Amino acid sequence: MVAPGMAQFGTWQPKSRGRLFYNWPPGACEEALRFTSAGQLGGEPYDVVIVGAGVVGCGLAHRLSMYDLRVLLVDRLHDVGEGTSKANSALIHSGYDAKPGTLESELLHEAEADWPGLAARLKIPLDPVGGIMMAVTDEQECQLEAAEKNAHANRVADVRILSADEIREREPNASSSVRGGLLVPGESLADPFMASIAFAEIALANGVDILLGVEIAGVELGQARHHLVTADGHRLPARRIVNAAGLGSRRLADGYGGGAFDINPRRGQFLLFDKSARPLVQHILLPVPTAHTKGVLVSPTIFGNLLAGPTAEDLPLDDPAATHTTVDGIRRVLEGGSRLVDGLARQPVIATYAGARCACSQGSYVIRYNDGAPGVVTLTGVRSTGLTTSISLARHLVDGMQKELGLELSPDSAALDARPESAWPGWWRRPFENGATDARADHGCAVCFCEVISEGEIRDALDSPLRPRTMDALKRRTRALTGRCQGFDCQVSLAEIVSGHTGIGIAQLTKNGPGSELVAPGQAEVPA
């Protein structure tokens, strides 16, 4: 029996109007979730197909789901937000350092106002800790005034210059060479994973179809409708196509004759420190940028850790190393971070990771309507601020599609624009501290000991609307596997819980989709 008030625990289980399918081989997920033919999607052409379920594609799907439209969101990965959107600094930027007058500046300005309300409605953890840009040389100190002016030009009015003493008062561990800085109250921390997930869950509830693990290999252009052709040869009919494929946008655009642009991955490596390092800083500490890069910042994470990074390394398109870390890169991150914070090198590291920005020679936020063919939208170069702008960019794109593509927008009166309390991630609302164990003892059985995540939270995540079925998808929702032991203690027991709850054989479980089985493939499990 569920005790009164228990409804707020468990998970959000809306009656989704959209359909959700994954490209899994037989047995690797429940049959009802498996994508086997385009017929499962109904055969009618979609009003809009969005290729790429990063935070940008998910944000757009969320926005379009507010209208009476048939929309499909496709990604080649086995979860939403698993590309660049999963490996970034996880900051909601104020836009103080943008180039004034650009679309990026405008979108950041709008997003800054949107985020507190968005986070509260969609249940995306957000912490407005504020930032300090720290000058550690005389030369950098001279740049502070210009930075302040630039912020004002971007309509970020609340910045102000701090003296070295004022910084030390706020940040006792600031580097002893600090000369002064710029206080930027509008910088916040967010849960970067939950942004994509929340957008996609609401979109699904409102009727957007979602297809994951499906790569779009080509586009057949037509008069009234186009077809997206998947790598397995399925044809998906679409009246309009939005290319939100991030680093895949160039290849996709080649398929429909999109105009010229050049992109490449700009790798950013990070170091993640244990929770013992969190008290070292109070704000997001930002370096004074150089002509080439914003530099290495040191920031708390919303999860209670400390982060240093990123590097900025330009690599060729399709370089498989675009998301690899390097021993040298990590060393440079530590050096960069140590210029801002004393004692950083003493702190225990728990993980390293790298993300790849979509750097575009034609600038950031390149948007082209009717690119190559009527009804096709190319969006690329969403390089360094896409998490923040996902909300305002979606609005901007929908306006553009209405004007340029003749997309008719009639609001769907039944559409939701919020997730309920039960959708907060467990690590944030701590169900076991709030009585959830009265109804379900598994909310008190820790499985991930480092982050203290319970079996109940794992089962809740498995039952959540996007039916996450990979270890990485679970990790981003629950925090299990993300602590100091990096899965040493819980990987196998976690797999046992997933297998037990879903019926998927343990030998078929994967880290992030087919090909990433946790054990060498092709084995039948022998019961213990």
Next chain:
Amino acid sequence: MSDAQHFKVVIIGGGPAGIGAAVGLAKRGVGPVVLIERRAELGGTPMGYRKKPGGVPTFVEWTRGRVVFGEELAGRMAKRLAKTDTAIRLGTQVTKIDPAEKRLTLLGPDGVRELTADAAVLAAGAREQTPAEKGWLAGARTARVGFTRHVTGWLDRHGLLPARKPVVVGSDLIAYSAAAKLRAAGSDEPVMIDRRQSPSAGFFERLFFWRWTRPDWSGGVTAAGMKGDRAATGVQSSDGKEWPGDGVMVCGELVPNSELALLGGLAVELPSRQLQLARGQAMSEPGWFAAGNVLGGFHGAQWCYFNGRRLAKRIATFLE
């Protein structure tokens, strides 16, 4: 919370060291004692090493002069514990400590609880160092990069071979035990690489495993990266050497589970996470003691058991 239960001694961790401490305290008539274990069964790390025909025994039982399977050894320890009056809380994790007040926060099936004690023993064991902690191992983040714990977990619990062509990173006793287990279960002869020039396991230790494994050794690797897109395909050094495989096991080089002490404000060395100990395995706050593998370094399970038992004397003295 005012309903915190009070005990004379609380023991954190139900592995060999925690069990040893509980048995030792019972011998001295100290009580009431509570032992808290976050897993569903007692026995700690050795318990994951199931007795299997054709398996590799890796736990030295000095008192009987033989090498046995972990669960045999831990099972005998647990039996000795069962004869004492120690209160045992399984499936319960200590999530926070307040060293000065000797107050512990617990999470278990009945939710969050607190308890207090006059003395506390940290017997939380150790884990294997992660690639990021090593500093010399970077590269891709793929599936099938695991630890020795996973080798035993997959093999002993599920009969699954984590890798057919394993690359073992590390060269201590634990790394050799992992290589032996993999080989005995039918993998190819593992490749073994390490930063050290020569293996850190001693000659006789390697000799013991000779029956099962003679890993293909490469030492002196100073910077390397994991390779692979979705799953590991091996390791590559920054000077271009490659060790192909279908899984990478990152083994040994134990790191103490000292996080409760660290986050609770007891003295811990960083970044090594070693507890700063005074004589008698005392931690920086009076009444707090440590035993077993949490002390740092590698200690065999039976050593840890007796270490816990001996510590009981110090605790009894402290309580007087």
